[in-house]
Structure formats: structure tokens, C-alpha cells
Amino acid sequence: MAASTSAPAIARPRAIGWARLPAWLRYTVIAALLVVVWHLYAVHKGPLVMATPWQSVQALWDGWRDGNLAHATWTTLRLLFEGIAIGIVVAAVLVAFATLSKFGEDLLAFLTAVLNPLPGVAILPLAMLIFGLNETALRFVLANATIWPLAIAVSTGFKTTNQTLVAVGRNIGLRRVRIITDILAPAALPYAVAGLKTAWAFGWRTIIAAELVFGVAGAKGGLGNYINDARLNLLPPKMFAALLVIAVLGVVFEALFGLLERRTVVRWGMKTS
Amino acid sequence: MSEQIAERSSAVGNAVVSVDRVRLGYWVGRDFHTAVADASFDVRPRERMILIGPSGCGKSTLLKAIAGFVAPVEGTIAVAGRRTLEPGPDRAVVFQEFDQLLPWRTVLDNVAYPLRVNGRSRRDAAAAAREYLELTNLGRAADRYPHQLSGGMKQRVAIARALALQPTVLLMDEPFGALDAITRQRLQVELNRIVAQTDVTLLFVTHSIEEALVLGDRIVVLGNAPSTVLEVVDVRDLGGPESVEYSQMRGRLRGLLAVDQEEEEVEDHGGLD
Numbered sequence: 001m002a003a004s005t006s007a008p009a010i011a012r013p014r015a016i017g018w019a020r021l022p023a024w025l026r027y028t029v030i031a032a033l034l035v036v037v038w039h040l041y042a043v044h045k046g047p048l049v050m051a052t053p054w055q056s057v058q059a060l061w062d063g064w065r066d067g068n069l070a071h072a073t074w075t076t077l078r079l080l081f082e083g084i085a086i087g088i089v090v091a092a093v094l095v096a097f098a099t100l101s102k103f104g105e106d107l108l109a110f111l112t113a114v115l116n117p118l119p120g121v122a123i124l125p126l127a128m129l130i131f132g133l134n135e136t137a138l139r140f141v142l143a144n145a146t147i148w149p150l151a152i153a154v155s156t157g158f159k160t161t162n163q164t165l166v167a168v169g170r171n172i173g174l175r176r177v178r179i180i181t182d183i184l185a186p187a188a189l190p191y192a193v194a195g196l197k198t199a200w201a202f203g204w205r206t207i208i209a210a211e212l213v214f215g216v217a218g219a220k221g222g223l224g225n226y227i228n229d230a231r232l233n234l235l236p237p238k239m240f241a242a243l244l245v246i247a248v249l250g251v252v253f254e255a256l257f258g259l260l261e262r263r264t265v266v267r268w269g270m271k272t273s
Numbered sequence: 274m275s276e277q278i279a280e281r282s283s284a285v286g287n288a289v290v291s292v293d294r295v296r297l298g299y300w301v302g303r304d305f306h307t308a309v310a311d312a313s314f315d316v317r318p319r320e321r322m323i324l325i326g327p328s329g330c331g332k333s334t335l336l337k338a339i340a341g342f343v344a345p346v347e348g349t350i351a352v353a354g355r356r357t358l359e360p361g362p363d364r365a366v367v368f369q370e371f372d373q374l375l376p377w378r379t380v381l382d383n384v385a386y387p388l389r390v391n392g393r394s395r396r397d398a399a400a401a402a403r404e405y406l407e408l409t410n411l412g413r414a415a416d417r418y419p420h421q422l423s424g425g426m427k428q429r430v431a432i433a434r435a436l437a438l439q440p441t442v443l444l445m446d447e448p449f450g451a452l453d454a455i456t457r458q459r460l461q462v463e464l465n466r467i468v469a470q471t472d473v474t475l476l477f478v479t480h481s482i483e484e485a486l487v488l489g490d491r492i493v494v495l496g497n498a499p500s501t502v503l504e505v506v507d508v509r510d511l512g513g514p515e516s517v518e519y520s521q522m523r524g525r526l527r528g529l530l531a532v533d534q535e536e537e538e539v540e541d542h543g544g545l546d
Contacts, residue, residue, distance in 0.1 A: 164373045173360075
């Protein structure tokens with residue numbers, strides 16, 4: 001009866017079996033199960049269609065050592081960062097303009113309504129016609145994919161900023177532009193980070209898709225292109241190696257955003273973790 | 274009324290705040306609602322002036338007009354002889370809301386940052402901020418973020434921030450209105466001490482007669498909206514709450530405000546405007 005005396009007033013149902021295992025072990029078991037299923041399916045389908053987990057890891061190692069996979073990853077990430085950087089600048093200018101003038105507000109509302117629902121890759125053919133088969137076309141598509149989710153998030157953040165904070169800003173002597181940079185922008189940071197997450201997710205999907213299309217069109221470079229090459233050359237292990245890189249990068253960036261939030265908005269009590 | 278006119282003519286030369294035949298209101302759609310029909314009074318140097326009136330009488334709007342957030346429809350407001358148009362740190366405001374502190378800045382930085390905005394060097398601002406945090410008994414909370422503070426502490430930081438700006442007049446808009454009764458009383462005592470130590474001129478809005486009597490040198494009593502100044506009373510030499518003069522004055526103010534005792538009790542325990 002020792003257990004009943006130490007039980008809390010509202011007892012949680014006693015964990016049994018699976019739930020009693022530590023988290024890391026539960027996820028490791030799930031991962032191991034998936035690897036086994038993957039392996040069996042790969043053996044069943046044959047080496048021209050599916051790579052086994054082991055072959056994929058080997059291809060990942062080889063690709064990283066001969067530099068091709070690393071180079072492709074770097075190309076994709078560099079373009080993604082450039083595109084998102086352009087997106088951040090344009091979104092910031094648009095939202096600032098929207099805050100300072102009614103015309104800017106209407107313009108932003110109209111543009112986001114029309115352009116945000118458009119899937120990023122949809123304007124790739126247009127970008128290829130305007131800019132040619134080059135990185136500028138990709139940057140354009142990426143910027144377009146990131147501007148709108150960012151602009152919507154930040155402008156929502158501006159609009160929902162506590163008016164008392166704006167009044168405090170004016171009271172201590174801040175004027176229009178500095179109200180934006182010193183009060184509205186930090187106050188909207190929880191929204192901005194959420195917008196950045198969305199922008200990153202949109203951009204990430206867009207660039208891989210765009211590189212796949214570019215691969216078909218004959219231009220070289222990037223992870224999407226790496227995957228497409230592997231398919232053309234009937235090398236499934238290379239394909240899976242690139243997919244692994246994409247998945248791992250996705251997890252890493254999620255973690256980085258989590259870290260950014262803990263260091264800023266969570267620390268300041270503006271968002272609960 | 275005659276008393277009020279006498280006050281005005283005697284204080285014309287050296288008034289810190291001079292409110293002259295001011296009419297104020299706000300727009301609801303296309304209709305203009307007059308809150309303050311006609312208000313005139315002066316605040317003299319180092320005086321603790323209380324603005325009291327029933328809910329909706331426009332006392333907060335009047336304070337906002339002096340702060341520069343609202344323009345009077347008629348009449349003039351002058352601070353230190355200057356007709357004020359824009360909000361500025363010479364009329365530092367302590368608001369009622371707890372979230373008037375910038376959540377992304379530490380307590381110290383919340384006090385120091387407005388000083389930097391107004392041209393003080395980083396070191397100078399930090400030193401002055403520490404000094405005012407000591408004055409409000411917040412020295413040990415300097416490195417905390419606002420969300421780690423209680424409501425009473427937040428209001429004390431706001432008071433320190435406003436005082437550090439060394440305003441011509443310190444404007445307080447029901448700063449203790451959202452606090453519990455005990456904290457409220459403690460902060461009233463503390464404010465009296467701080468005001469005495471800093472020689473600041475104070476204009477304090479409240480709807481609590483008790484608070485007005487504890488804090489004020491003089492009290493401007495506004496009537497129901499559209500309001501006029503019913504009376505300006507001097508409460509400097511009343512003696513403590515046990516004295517006959519005190520209870521007479523309280524009775525007189527209650528009569529002016531047409532509040533029955535029960536309602537006043539409720540309001541004294543943290544009712545909102």
C-alpha cells in the first residue's frame with residue numbers, strides 16, 4: 001500500500017508497457033522498425049528502383065567525400081538564403097510602407113491576397129522566360145515564395161501590437177520610423193519568427209521543386225537536380241542520400257528556429273514555450 | 274466656481290500646466306461625443322494635482338490631451354508656457370496598463386532606453402536608470418524582464434522610467450487602478466515619498482476619493498459628461514483620515530461626485546474605469 005500513500009491527489013493513469021519507456025528509446029524503436037520495413041521493401045523492389053538503408057548511407061558518405069553532394073547541398077542552401085534574404089528585405093519595406101500610408105496598406109492587402117495563395121513554383125516558367133535559365137530566376141521564385149507569408153505575419157504582428165506600447169513610444173519622443181523599428185518590430189517578433197518558419201518551409205519546398213524542373217531543362221546544381229540526376233542514371237542510393245540530407249536539414253532548421261524563439265520571444269515572456 | 278476663478282487668476286504667472294476653456298471629445302463613427310465640455314485649471318510648480326470624476330467624465334481624455342495624444346476641440350493647453358501639440362518626454366506618462374513596459378528589454382533597460390532616445394550616452398543613461406530604480410526600491414530587479422515582475426513592481430518600473438526623464442510634469446493615468454487594495458495602498462505611500470524626494474510636479478487621474486485625498490495637494494473635481502470643473506479644492510492641510518476636516522472633505526467630495534458610500538467602497542477595491 002506504499003504506492004497509494006505517495007500518489008498525488010489527481011493520479012495520472014499508471015504508465016504501462018510502451019509509455020513507461022524513455023522518449024529517446026521509443027523513437028529509436030520506431031526508427032529501427034521503419035529501417036527494417038524500408039530494407040525489406042527495397043530488397044523486394046530490386047536495386048534499380050529502391051536503395052536499402054545501408055546503400056543510402058554509403059551513398060551519402062561517398063557523395064559527401066567526393067564533394068558532389070556537399071556541393072549540391074551548399075548550392076541549394078545558398079540560393080535559399082539569398083532568396084529568403086531578398087524576401088525579408090522586400091517584406092520589411094512593404095510592411096513599413098503599409099504602416100506609414102493608407103495606400104501602402106491597401107497595396108499590401110491586395111498583393112498578399114493575390115500572390116500568397118499562388119504556389120511558389122507556379123511562376124517558375126515565367127521567371128525562366130524573364131531571367132533565363134539561371135540562378136536569378138530561382139532567387140526570384142524564392143523571394144516570391146517567402147515575401148508574402150512574411151509580410152502577412154509581420155503586418156498582423158504590427159496591427160495587434162498593444163497600443164499602450166505605441167503610446168509609450170510616442171511619449172518618450174519616438175516618431176514614425178523609429179516607432180516602427182523600436183516598438184512595432186520587436187513587439188511583432190513572435191509573429192515575425194512564425195512568418196519566418198512558414199517562409200522557410202515554403203522556400204525549401206519551392207527550391208527543391210524548382211531545381212527538379214531546372215534539372216529537366218538542362219541547368220545544373222542543387223539537391224533537386226542531384227535527385228533528378230540520380231533518377232536518370234538509375235542510381236537510387238544517390239537519390240535516397242539526397243532525400244536524407246533534405247530531411248536532416250529540415251529537422252536542423254526546425255531546431256534552430258526553436259532555439260531562436262527560446263533566446264528571444266520565450267525569454268521575454270512574449271510567447272510560451 | 275468662484276473659488277476656481279480665484280485659483281486661476283492667482284496662478285497665471287507660474288503655472289506648469291495651464292488648461293484654459295478646453296473642450297474635448299471623441300468620434301464614434303460620424304458623431305462627436307463631448308466628454309469634457311469646458312475645463313480650466315492650473316497646476317503650479319511642485320504641486321500634486323489630482324483629477325477626479327465619475328466614470329466617462331473625460332478625466333483620462335483630459336490627461337491624454339495634456340500629454341499630446343488628443344487635441345482639444347476648443348481652448349488651449351500650455352505646459353511651461355508652451356502650447357503642446359506632440360507627445361513628448363517633458364510630459365512623461367505612467368499608464369494604467371501593466372504591459373506598458375517593453376517586454377524585450379530588462380527592467381534597467383526599460384528605464385535607460387528612453388534616456389538614450391533623448392540623447393544621453395549609454396553609460397550615462399544606465400547610471401541614471403540605476404539611480405531611479407533605487408529610488409523606487411527596484412535595484413535588485415534591474416536585470417529581470419517585465420514578465421517576471423508582479424503588477425505592483427511593473428507600475429513602479431513605469432514610475433521610475435517616467436521620473437528618470439525628469440519631466441516638467443509627471444502625468445499618471447490611474448496607475449494603481451488595476452492593483453489589489455493592499456498593493457495599491459503601499460504604492461500610494463511610496464509615491465508620496467518619491468514625489469517628496471524628487472520635487473516633481475504631478476498630475477494624477479483617479480476615480481477614488483481616498484486616493485485623491487492621500488496623494489493630492491489640490492483636487493480638480495469634474496462632473497458627469499459632458500463635464501465641467503465642479504470645483505478645485507485644496508486638501509493640503511486636512512490632517513490624517515481620523516481628523517474632522519478629512520471626513521468633512523471626503524463627505525463633500527462624495528456629494529460632488531454623487532457617489533453613495535457603497536459604490537465608492539467597490540471602486541476603491543480595484544474597479545476599472
